[in-house]
Structures are given as C-alpha cells and as structure tokens.
Amino acid sequence: MKDVVNDFSIQVATVNGSGSQTANTVLMRAIFQMGVPVSGKNLFPSNIAGLPTWFTIRVSRDGYVARRRDSEILVAMNPETAAEDVAGMRPGSMIVLNEAIKVPPVPEDRVVYRVPFAKLVEPITTDVKLRRLVSNIVYVGVVAELLGVDKQEIDRALEAQLGRKKKALDLNRAALQAGYEYARANLPKRAPYRVERLDKTAGLILIDGNSAAAIGALFGGVTVVTWYPITPSSSLVETLIDYLGRYRRDPRTGKATYAVVQAEDEISAIGMVLGAGWAGARAMTSTSGPGLSLMTEFAGYGYYAEIPGVIWDIQRIGPSTGLPTRTSQGDLLFVSQLSHGDTRHVVLLPSSVRDCYEFAQAAFDLAERLQTPVFVLSDLDLGMNNWMSEPFPYPEKPWDRGKVLTAEQLEALGAFDRYRDVDGDGIPYRTLPGTNHPLAAYFTRGSGHDEKARYSERPDDYVRNMDRLARKYDTARALVPKPAVEDHGRKVGLLAYGSTHWAMGEARDQLRAEAGLETDYLLVKALPFGAEVRAFVERHARVYVVEQNRDAQMAALLRLEYPAHAARIRSVLHYDGLPVDARSVSDGVKAQEREGVLVS
Amino acid sequence: MTDASAQVPTNRVGLTKADYEGSKSTLCPGCGHNAITAAIVQSAYDVGLEPHRVAKLSGIGCSSKTPAYFLKYSHGFNAVHGRMPSIATGVHLANGKLLLIGVSGDGDTASIGLGQFCHLVRRNVPVVYIIENNGVYGLTKGQFSATADIGSTTKSGAINRLMPVDCCALALELGCGFVARSFSGDQKQLRPLLQAAYAHRGTAVVDVISPCVTFADHEGSSKSYAAVKEHDAPLHDIEYVPYFEDIHVDYEPGAVHEVEMPDGSVVLLKKLAQDYDPTDRARALQVIREGAAEDKLITGLLYVDPAQKGFDHELGLVDEPLASLPLERVRPGREVLDEIMASLRTGGS
Numbered sequence A: 001m002k003d004v005v006n007d008f009s010i011q012v013a014t015v016n017g018s019g020s021q022t023a024n025t026v027l028m029r030a031i032f033q034m035g036v037p038v039s040g041k042n043l044f045p046s047n048i049a050g051l052p053t054w055f056t057i058r059v060s061r062d063g064y065v066a067r068r069r070d071s072e073i074l075v076a077m078n079p080e081t082a083a084e085d086v087a088g089m090r091p092g093s094m095i096v097l098n099e100a101i102k103v104p105p106v107p108e109d110r111v112v113y114r115v116p117f118a119k120l121v122e123p124i125t126t127d128v129k130l131r132r133l134v135s136n137i138v139y140v141g142v143v144a145e146l147l148g149v150d151k152q153e154i155d156r157a158l159e160a161q162l163g164r165k166k167k168a169l170d171l172n173r174a175a176l177q178a179g180y181e182y183a184r185a186n187l188p189k190r191a192p193y194r195v196e197r198l199d200k201t202a203g204l205i206l207i208d209g210n211s212a213a214a215i216g217a218l219f220g221g222v223t224v225v226t227w228y229p230i231t232p233s234s235s236l237v238e239t240l241i242d243y244l245g246r247y248r249r250d251p252r253t254g255k256a257t258y259a260v261v262q263a264e265d266e267i268s269a270i271g272m273v274l275g276a277g278w279a280g281a282r283a284m285t286s287t288s289g290p291g292l293s294l295m296t297e298f299a300g301y302g303y304y305a306e307i308p309g310v311i312w313d314i315q316r317i318g319p320s321t322g323l324p325t326r327t328s329q330g331d332l333l334f335v336s337q338l339s340h341g342d343t344r345h346v347v348l349l350p351s352s353v354r355d356c357y358e359f360a361q362a363a364f365d366l367a368e369r370l371q372t373p374v375f376v377l378s379d380l381d382l383g384m385n386n387w388m389s390e391p392f393p394y395p396e397k398p399w400d401r402g403k404v405l406t407a408e409q410l411e412a413l414g415a416f417d418r419y420r421d422v423d424g425d426g427i428p429y430r431t432l433p434g435t436n437h438p439l440a441a442y443f444t445r446g447s448g449h450d451e452k453a454r455y456s457e458r459p460d461d462y463v464r465n466m467d468r469l470a471r472k473y474d475t476a477r478a479l480v481p482k483p484a485v486e487d488h489g490r491k492v493g494l495l496a497y498g499s500t501h502w503a504m505g506e507a508r509d510q511l512r513a514e515a516g517l518e519t520d521y522l523l524v525k526a527l528p529f530g531a532e533v534r535a536f537v538e539r540h541a542r543v544y545v546v547e548q549n550r551d552a553q554m555a556a557l558l559r560l561e562y563p564a565h566a567a568r569i570r571s572v573l574h575y576d577g578l579p580v581d582a583r584s585v586s587d588g589v590k591a592q593e594r595e596g597v598l599v600s
Numbered sequence B: 001m002t003d004a005s006a007q008v009p010t011n012r013v014g015l016t017k018a019d020y021e022g023s024k025s026t027l028c029p030g031c032g033h034n035a036i037t038a039a040i041v042q043s044a045y046d047v048g049l050e051p052h053r054v055a056k057l058s059g060i061g062c063s064s065k066t067p068a069y070f071l072k073y074s075h076g077f078n079a080v081h082g083r084m085p086s087i088a089t090g091v092h093l094a095n096g097k098l099l100l101i102g103v104s105g106d107g108d109t110a111s112i113g114l115g116q117f118c119h120l121v122r123r124n125v126p127v128v129y130i131i132e133n134n135g136v137y138g139l140t141k142g143q144f145s146a147t148a149d150i151g152s153t154t155k156s157g158a159i160n161r162l163m164p165v166d167c168c169a170l171a172l173e174l175g176c177g178f179v180a181r182s183f184s185g186d187q188k189q190l191r192p193l194l195q196a197a198y199a200h201r202g203t204a205v206v207d208v209i210s211p212c213v214t215f216a217d218h219e220g221s222s223k224s225y226a227a228v229k230e231h232d233a234p235l236h237d238i239e240y241v242p243y244f245e246d247i248h249v250d251y252e253p254g255a256v257h258e259v260e261m262p263d264g265s266v267v268l269l270k271k272l273a274q275d276y277d278p279t280d281r282a283r284a285l286q287v288i289r290e291g292a293a294e295d296k297l298i299t300g301l302l303y304v305d306p307a308q309k310g311f312d313h314e315l316g317l318v319d320e321p322l323a324s325l326p327l328e329r330v331r332p333g334r335e336v337l338d339e340i341m342a343s344l345r346t347g348g349s
Helices: A020-033 A079-087 A117-121 A128-147 A151-162 A166-186 A209-219 A234-247 A266-278 A289-305 A332-336 A353-370 A380-384 A407-413 A459-477 A498-515 A531-539 A553-561 A563-568 A582-599 B032-047 B062-069 B084-094 B106-111 B114-123 B167-173 B187-198 B225-231 B281-293 B311-315 B334-346
Strands: A007-015 A038-043 A052-060 A073-076 A094-098 A111-115 A205-208 A224-227 A259-262 A283-287 A309-317 A323-327 A346-348 A373-379 A386-389 A443-445 A484-486 A492-497 A519-524 A542-547 A569-573 B054-058 B075-078 B099-105 B128-133 B178-183 B204-209 B232-234 B236-241 B256-260 B266-271 B297-304
Touching: A007 A020, A007 A079, A007 A128, A020 A038, A020 A052, A020 A128, A020 A151, A020 A205, A020 A386, A038 A386, A073 A079, A073 A128, A079 A094, A094 A128, A111 A128, A111 A166, A117 A128, A117 A166, A128 A151, A128 A166, A151 A166, A205 A209, A205 B334, A209 A234, A209 A309, A209 A353, A209 A373, A209 A380, A209 B334, A224 A234, A224 A266, A224 B084, A234 A259, A234 A380, A259 B084, A259 B311, A266 A283, A266 A289, A266 A309, A266 A373, A266 B084, A266 B114, A283 A289, A283 B084, A289 A309, A289 A373, A309 A353, A309 A380, A323 A380, A332 A346, A332 A373, A332 A553, A346 A353, A353 A373, A353 A380, A353 A386, A353 A459, A373 A380, A373 A498, A380 A498, A492 A498, A492 A531, A492 A553, A492 A582, A498 A519, A498 A542, A498 A582, A519 A531, A531 A553, A531 A563, A542 A553, A542 A582, A553 A563, A553 A569, A563 A569, A569 A582, B032 B062, B032 B128, B032 B187, B032 B204, B054 B062, B054 B084, B062 B075, B062 B099, B062 B128, B075 B084, B084 B099, B084 B114, B084 B311, B099 B106, B106 B114, B106 B128, B106 B167, B114 B167, B128 B187, B167 B178, B167 B204, B167 B281, B167 B297, B178 B187, B187 B204, B187 B236, B187 B297, B225 B232, B236 B297, B266 B297, B281 B297
Parallel strands: A007 A073, A073 A094, A094 A111, A224 A259, A224 A283, A283 A309, A309 A373, A346 A373, A443 B075, A492 A519, A492 A542, A542 A569, B054 B075, B054 B099, B099 B128, B128 B204, B178 B204, B232 B297
Antiparallel strands: A007 A052, A038 A052, A205 A386, A309 A323, A484 A519, B178 B297, B236 B266, B256 B266
C-alpha cells in the first residue's frame, strides 16, 4: 500500500457545543506549523448546543484550499450522525470511531479504529462535564499518532489556543497523551495517510475573513461602528470591538477614538452610519441578508442624497431566514440596486482574507471619494472559516477623505452648490456640519433637489441630477479594485468572484489534466465593472461564470452590461449552502463544453 | 450673513433675527407648526445660538419639512420616515460638539418611528427632540396617528377608539432627563422651554400640541385650537435666564422653583394653582395621568434632571469630534500590525 502524504481531508463529526472547536483548531494548526498547507471549514447548525456539527481539515501539498466533496478520514464522535457519516466514507478511507457508538457493519476495505474515549478520559478528571470536553482532545492525540503529526507542534498549537490557563493546559495535555498512547499500543497503522514536513507555510498567517476585515477597518481609521447581531456577520464587529479597545485609545487620556453602538435593528444601524458619514466620520456597519432587507430604504437615501458609509454583507443563504449558517453569493443582484427607484451601488467583492483587509480600508476611501454608500460582499465561507495568507502589509498610502470644503476654501471660492458637477466626474463637493462659514450650510433631503440642494420637483432638475449620478457611477469604474486577470489568448474564459475563487485554480488544473481544456480566468473584485471585464468578455468565445447562487446573478449583471455578448456568457452554479468545490466547477464546464461540441 | 447695520438689532453673537430664519414655509396658513418654527427662530436668536454649531434633523411629514424654514445657516438633514433618531445618533457620534435640533411629528415619532424614538431616549443622545403633535397625518390628508385621543374624530366623522401613545409619559418611563409639553399657541411658554432644552446635555423631549388647521381643527377633534385652548392647564409660568444674563426677578420665597442647567443658565418656574416640583419623575407621570383623567392638557416642564450626561460621555469618547481626528490618531502604527500578524502566525491572541 502506497502512502498518501499531505493530500487528504479529515472530517470531524461532533456535537455542537461539545468543545470541539479547540481540538479541531489544534490539529489544523499543528499540521500548518509543519509547513503543510491546510484549510478548515466549519459546518455548523443554527443552534447553541446539541445539534450535529462537522469540521473539515483539508491537507494539501499542492496548496488547494477549496472544500472537497469527500474526505479520506472521518472522526466520528457524534452518535446521532455516525451511521450516516460512516456510510458516506469510500473504500480505502480511515475511520476513527468512538467505541461507544454503535454503527452498522463497515465494509472491510475501510480501516476502522475503535477508540474507547469514555474509558480514556476517566483517569484524567472526575468532572463529568470536563470529561466530555476533553474527549475531543483525545481524538487529536489519536489522529496525530496515526498520521504522524509532530507532537511538539500539537503542543505549541495547544498552548497558543489556551494561553496561560495552566489547569486547562495540564488537563488537555493529559488527554492528548492518553490519545497518543492508546493509538500507539492498540491501533496498528493500516491506513496509508501521513503528514510529513514541508516548507510551504513559512511566515504565513491563518485567519478568517471577518477578523481580516476588522483589522482592515482598524487601520482604515474607522471611527463609528454600528451593528445588530446576526450570523455570520457578528464576529466581524466583535473582533473589531476587541481590537479597537486595545489599540484605539488616546494614549494621554485613555479615551476612545471610536464609537461602537449596538443598534436596535439594522434600520437604525445604517441610519447611524449615514448620520455619522454626513457629519464627516468614517462609519461602517456589518450585517447579513435579512439586515440588508431592512436597510433598503436608507441605502437608496444614501445613494440619492450622496452620503458616505460602508456596509459589509457577510452573505448567508436566503431568502428569509433561509439557512443562516450556510454560505451563499445570493445577495449580489439585490445589493447592486438596493433601493426603490433607479439606484446603482458600488459593491466590493473580496475573494481572500487579504482582500477583506484591504477592501475594509479601500471601502472608506471610495465611500468618501464617491460620496455614496459602499457595500462589501463577503460570505460565510470567507468570513468565518480559516484561510492561509501572507501577512498583511501596513497601509502605505494616506487616506482619501474626498471633496470636502473647509471654511477657508469656501471663503476663497465665494460660492458653493452642494450638487453641482464642478469637475465633470459626477462627484460634487460637500461641507461638514460645524464648518464656520455662512456659505457652508446646505439641506440634505431624500426628496427631489436641485444643484443648490433646494427642494425641487422640476423635471429638468431631476433628470440632471440622475444623469450626474450615472456619471459618478462611471467614474467609479476606474476607482474600484481591479479584477485579477489571467489571459493567455485561450478560447474559453472562466469568471468568478468572492470565495468561489478558491475552487477555480483547482478546477482549471482538473480541466487541463482531464479534458485537455486550457482556460483563461478573471476574478471580478467590484461593481461597477471596469474596462478589464469588458475586454475579457469580448475576447472569449465562451465565458463560464461560476457563482454560488441559483439565479446566475453575476451572469445577469454581465448580460445587462454587455447585451451584445450575452450569448457568450454561460453559468456554472452551486447553491446547496456548502462552499463550492472544484469538482462541481470542472464537471459543470466539461458538461457544457461537450454539449457545445455536439451542437456545433 | 446679513449685514448688521445700525438699525437692525443684533444678538450677542452679532446676528439679526432674520439670520435665524429659513426659506418660506409651504405649510397651510395658520398651521401650528409655523408658530413652532417662529418660536425656534426667536428662542435661538435670544440665546444667541451659533448657527454653524447647530444641525437640524427631521423625518418625514408636515412637521419634518419645517427645518427648511428656520436657521438657514445651519446644516439640515431631512431623513426617511420615522428614522431621524438614528441619523441624530450618528451625527452625535461623529461630532458631539453640535447642538442637534430634531423636529418630528406624531406619526413620525409615535407610529412609524416609535422604536427609534424609544432607543434615542434610552441612549440619551443629546437632541432637542420637538414633536409637532396634531394627532393626524397631514400630508396624506387626515388619517389618525397614534397620538389621536380616544373619541376624537376625523373630518369625515370617523371616531378613534384606540388608546393614544403619550410621548411624554413614554419618555419619562425610559429615563429621559428633560420632558416638556407645550402648545404652539403659547409662545410665552414654548420659547423658554426650547431655550432650556438647548442647554440640556441629554435627549430633551418637547411635545408641542400643534393643531392641524386643515384636517383636525373641527369640533370633534381633541387637538383643535379651541379644544387645546379650553383644556390647556399649565403647571407653571416659565422664564429662562441665559448664563450671560443676571436674574432680575423678585419672587416671594417658595413661589418659584429654580433649575440650574449645566451651562449656568437658570429656568425659573413660577408656581400657579399648585406647587410642582419638576425634578420628581414619579410625580411627573402622575400629573400626566391625572390630567388625562380630568380631560386636561398638562403643559410645562414636566421633568428635568440637569445632571444627566449624554451618550458621548457614556461611550467615553475623546473630547474632539471623531470626524475631525487626524489620520495619525486613528491609524495605529506599524508595530501594532506586526504584533497582530505575529499572533496570527502562532494562533495566540
């Protein structure tokens, strides 16, 4: 039997709230510290405790981090799902099974390791509750022993997780030891899976997208943060609160250079953002689908009255409550025009944790430069799962506060019209309340207004204003983050955005290896589309748009934008709530390419 | 601003009364709201508010149009229906130095905006929150709002049978530190109440009954001019003495309650029929209930706690407006990012 080294997935099935997170993180980090690329996907229920949860660690020497459909290794700790979990395993797989769990007979060609977890934790502590919690660490010991994960790395990872809590450390170390020893003495190594040291993670960090966004906001100079708790967005603001408390107090007075308000709902959250943005603060909120639905009226107000603000949407599956703990890219169309009336929003589409960090800063610059709400669409997979990344660079550029006139500038100009297109880019000048000059004041309203911000129902005023807003949107095309393009002049192009990106490289490798299909690739990073997107669509005979929603929302936007090329745009869709895998993408493209051959 | 020639009187900041006016009102002639606008103009002139330090905010409705009609040199924000409180909160967070004057209506506050109103009060965001209360929706032609009294009728004769929301009682329950009720027809009472409200450090709720001449000034309406005049029962005569003036009044001992506001100004409350202590919250609620039972409209300064601190204080914010902090004060240094990155390499916190 040939060893399978550094190329497999481990699925751990536990009960929600059983302390499995520490165990899963320790195992994943230990492998990461051995220089082997990893990714972790947490599949959790909308529940605090008791329902089943799965954590998948993908170990990939090639650096693939997308979800895979199958796992080679199962750790079955949850009696409720064990039968189904075990039945899902393929020939050649390895199963670590809690001995106390009864499952139907497993075919011979799967390696089953039965472990008496209850007996192993007995000598460690007399506390029944603690026994339950450390059972999961025992599994880490067993798996580490079987796969050859370095025990020093396990210990380092454990220490990093538990910090200086000596009692907890001792307890968990004893549990690890019990796992190691049991496996060594009782479980002959029959399965081929091994972890061996590599040098592919040196210097890298592991972080989730929500934390990356929080760090970005911290360094982007955010001063007002409002929010209403909602999964999967809450951890963004909670992490931000933590960092702000640590790093954003005045060194002299200890007072806060920021304000965080937990609002009574998302309407209020965005209202506060617009109020603060109007008065000159860098303000943001973070939410998910249902919250956006509530924000709709204010979103249109912000667009029409031209007020900066940043709104993060960590997408989950809708409509309605949907699957609140599952990932999706289903908000794109809705957010792109969030409002009644003619509205088009600037939308940033981070695809990596690095993007989350950088877009958190860029969103403020864009919102203030363009005087408009800027939406940032992340998703549960990007936001809540752990991803490897190069460390984030310190922002080298100063911030861009946009066209704000001071009292001195007003004095020099001698006139100020709030909504006049002075520079021809559709972006007018604004003043902030508190500016001490008789020309400074203006009246902001969601009703019709002329260039001087006066109430107006005149048809020509309305049209002039709306046309200027369209011009401003065109200006945004060159200012928003540019797409990443890999164009080698091939016939077929693949186009994706957001977390879907991580399945694309692997899918393209599969298409090359399995179907001899070479593809070009474009990763969209923002709306409105810039010249690069147009060129890519124009240049390829077929453009496969891969996205995680039912209705092909990005494809719809592309067809709207480039009607002459609508027929080139095809879709590969994935929308079951699990992060998209490369196989779904390559199979989807292959099937349509075959059809194409038959038709033509 | 207007050239203050010798003939036109100016206030202590060198502005004329006209400097506190706005564009011409487009509301119906005789509308109570116009009288409130006049009271805002006069009171702002009298205490010498600096217009650039004021922001005017409103929601949607007849009332919410009025910020265009006063303080033309102040920034204004006419928000969406019922959501002015969240805008006010955001403005306050960005620039706590601004005096916020919010104008809302009974539909805007007690119907669609009741939630935001409650949470504004709960957070004690410093806003002079004026409710121009006529019990009906004017702009949509006379439907009842949530402050319509039981038994009051629309112009077409429909009778309201639902309990009214009493915004003053609600504000008191929520811990509001400044609660007043007045009548748009009583400038003598309304002006000093507004001046006192400008000096308050938290949310100041001023509920002003303001008859709708077009849809609620008929016999069956409990908020017609005639009905309000008949049932108005002031708690006291009010005088406001700004901090830059001396108190020149002689009252008999015990005839007057003096309330000193945080800026040193003083509110003098002269006893009328009965003695009323405006620092007793329970008594304030009781007086509203008793008044309602006796079909009286109790007006005056219902409750005040000048010691209250605003939301910015609660949040422990720096003294300067957050909006004007320079980059170096809101972007931590390289060493901070290094520290965070190091922790993410090892998984420590």
